[in-house]
Amino acid sequence: MGTSSSAITLLSSGLDSTVATALALAEGYSIRLAITFDYGQRAAQQEISHAQRWAEFWGVEHRVLSLPFFSLSKSGLLKNKETPTLPHPTLMELDNPTLAQQSAHQVWVPNRNGVFLEIAAAFAEQLDSQFLIVGFNREEAATFPDNSSAYRESLNRAFTFSTANQVTIISPTEHFNKREIVRKAIELGLPLQNIWSCYAQGEAMCGRCESCMRLKRAFNSNEVNSDAFFADSHL
Numbered sequence: 001m002g003t004s005s006s007a008i009t010l011l012s013s014g015l016d017s018t019v020a021t022a023l024a025l026a027e028g029y030s031i032r033l034a035i036t037f038d039y040g041q042r043a044a045q046q047e048i049s050h051a052q053r054w055a056e057f058w059g060v061e062h063r064v065l066s067l068p069f070f071s072l073s074k075s076g077l078l079k080n081k082e083t084p085t086l087p088h089p090t091l092m093e094l095d096n097p098t099l100a101q102q103s104a105h106q107v108w109v110p111n112r113n114g115v116f117l118e119i120a121a122a123f124a125e126q127l128d129s130q131f132l133i134v135g136f137n138r139e140e141a142a143t144f145p146d147n148s149s150a151y152r153e154s155l156n157r158a159f160t161f162s163t164a165n166q167v168t169i170i171s172p173t174e175h176f177n178k179r180e181i182v183r184k185a186i187e188l189g190l191p192l193q194n195i196w197s198c199y200a201q202g203e204a205m206c207g208r209c210e211s212c213m214r215l216k217r218a219f220n221s222n223e224v225n226s227d228a229f230f231a232d233s234h235l
């Protein structure tokens with residue numbers, strides 16, 4: 001592909017955005033810029049430093065954008081002192097729709113993905129890139145509607161009105177669950193230690209939040225020894 005495949009990636013350094021970016025690169029997209037958002041999340045520093053590692057790994061320009069206004073949110077994902085503690089779901093709870101909804105509600109950040117994608121689309125248009133890469137996944141689309149193909153398609157339609165160059169979101173991981181995404185990461189030979197999927201802050205991923213539990217389950221089902229990745233490696 002030539003310059004017509006120029007893309008911007010939304011890179012949190014979590015499993016999904018990392019593998020989505022790697023798959024896009026493997027498909028021939030040229031990554032013009034990787035954006036990581038600091039929206040006051042507990043894991044901001046770790047996400048930024050790990051995203052920098054990926055950007056260096058791929059030789060891609062990296063930029064951190066601050067969105068301080070999310071501090072109004074009471075989401076458990078944020079480091080605001082008044083926010084609730086992070087939920088620690090069990091493995092069974094990950095697949096229980098009612099409990100997963102409750103957990104999702106606790107970490108919901110109002111219109112976060114919508115804001116991210118709209119900002120990234122403005123960058124894409126300014127940099128003459130047509131594509132935006134995001135790491136949606138089938139497993140979480142059930143509880144996070146802003147992680148679904150329906151949402152991506154509706155935003156793509158909106159961008160035909162709001163961008164002059166028809167910015168288009170692609171999500172190479174969208175039809176995969178976490179186990180399948182980890183398998184892709186292994187097939188692509190990605191250094192898994194550069195992934196930071198944890199909602200919490202700390203030296204190592206906590207191993208207890210919902211995101212860690214999903215990643216740990218996916219590692220184990222791919223026979224990746226997850227002990228080295230998490231502070232608490234018990235399932």
Ligand SMILES: [Zn+2]
Nearest residue numbers: 198206209212
């Ligand atoms: Zn965690």
